[in-house]
Amino acid sequence: MDDKKPAPCFCGHDCARCLTYLATVNSDEELRKQSQRFYRDTLKLDIELPKLRCMGGRSKDVFYLCEGCPWMRCCAERELNSCAQCGEYPCEPLAAYREKYVNKCNQIPCDMS
DSSP, rough: OOOOOOOOOTTTOOOGGGGHHHHHHTOOHHHHHHHHHHHHHHHOOOOOOGGGOOSSSSSSSSOOOGGOHHHHHHHHHHTTGGGGGSSOOOOHHHHHHHHHHTEEEBOOOOOOO
């Protein structure tokens, strides 16, 4: 597996534990299929295997569901490196998003990273 740990996404999502990211950087088709099963079974999204790729939330090659990320856009407008640096952190929309998704889905357990 890749030894270089990526910076967390703007929202705080840990890319280093994300199945889609790990499948991409390690060219691991089994992890890609596991990620596909997660999206199908949990979120009822039928995502083709080639679309399950991401080089990290701060890269130019983000997962297609993360394109146009509102947190990335907001941080850029405020010239911040992450939402955690904002004086309004956590804003209501981010708090709701974090509660539901951030570091809670499509990830390997901490002890496996």
